[in-house]
Every structure is written in structure tokens, then in C-alpha cells.
Amino acid sequence: MIFREAIYDYQFGLLPSWAKELKFSSHTYNARTETVGDKPSFRHAWKYSKFCLVPVQEFYEPKYINGKPHCYTIKCKDNQPFTVAGIYDDAVINGNKVRSFSMLTINSDHHPFMNQFHAPKNEKRSIIVIPEQYRKDWLTADHEHAHEYFFHMSDEFVTFPRDEQKQNDLF
Numbered sequence: 001m002i003f004r005e006a007i008y009d010y011q012f013g014l015l016p017s018w019a020k021e022l023k024f025s026s027h028t029y030n031a032r033t034e035t036v037g038d039k040p041s042f043r044h045a046w047k048y049s050k051f052c053l054v055p056v057q058e059f060y061e062p063k064y065i066n067g068k069p070h071c072y073t074i075k076c077k078d079n080q081p082f083t084v085a086g087i088y089d090d091a092v093i094n095g096n097k098v099r100s101f102s103m104l105t106i107n108s109d110h111h112p113f114m115n116q117f118h119a120p121k122n123e124k125r126s127i128i129v130i131p132e133q134y135r136k137d138w139l140t141a142d143h144e145h146a147h148e149y150f151f152h153m154s155d156e157f158v159t160f161p162r163d164e165q166k167q168n169d170l171f
Helices: 022-027 043-047 132-140
Strands: 002-004 009-012 030-032 051-056 058-065 068-076 082-093 096-107 125-127 157-161
Touching: 009 022, 030 125, 043 082, 051 096, 051 132, 082 132
Parallel strands: 009 096, 030 096
Antiparallel strands: 002 009, 051 082, 058 068, 068 157, 082 096, 096 125
């Protein structure tokens, strides 16, 4: 998904400065907090604390029922948008400046809500929701203190089977 502005194109899925093609971003939608500083794709953005907030209305995760994945919607109980911790970086692809981003994830094996998603034997992962009162702090934090904002999702979220016909589409 590309968004265009006067100076930059925007891309979901982080493109490190050395990336040569936009399709590289399909491998970098999420960055694991445990390894974000070590992985070549994310290392530069992490080292220079290029933190961002990703506005989200709802997101989708697979929930396995009787051994088969079913897509579930996750959103705030009050249907309000929220923000997710992300990192960003800049690259030049085919002569165009591209600013791209990834969402940060944390382990959720023991989280009472998020541990129900993904394949039964796979590690459970969750995005990091940054509450409104911490948004400015997150944006101005450095990578050495970023862990202070690795919040687990609160109990303000609900889930239900995704209805393909009624999906909220912001675009």
C-alpha cells in the first residue's frame, strides 16, 4: 500500500536504505522487539530511534478453530481508533524517496487475550498499543529506553469473526 505526498511516497513494511525494490517491504510489516536492533532491515531505524505511531481502527489475526485458521477482527470496545508503536526509515527506490514503517511486536504467549491467535504451536505475538498519554513520550524516546513503552494490550479490546462484507475500509 503506497501513499503519496509531495516529498515522499509512503510504504507499509519498512524499506531499509539499501533496499532496491518496493516488494522488499512485504517481509518487514512487523519488527520483533527482541531482535529489532540486530536485524539488518531494522537496525538503522532502531539505532537512530526513528519511532512513529501507526493509527489503527482495527486489525486482523488468525484464530485456529478445529485446526483451521479463521480471520478475526480486533478493535477497541468503544470503536475508537488507537495508535501502535512503529519504526520508520527512508530509502530511494527507482529514484523516488520512500518513507516506510513497520509495527513493533512483543511476545504474547501468556497474554490472556492475545494468546488465542496464531497457530496453536506457534509463538503468540502482539502489536504494541501506545495509549494516548504516552504518545509524545514514545515519539521522543531513544532506543535504550523504548522498552518502557512495550505495553501489552489492555482489556479495552474485543474480537469477533471477520465479516468480509462489513470490513471497515479507511481507503
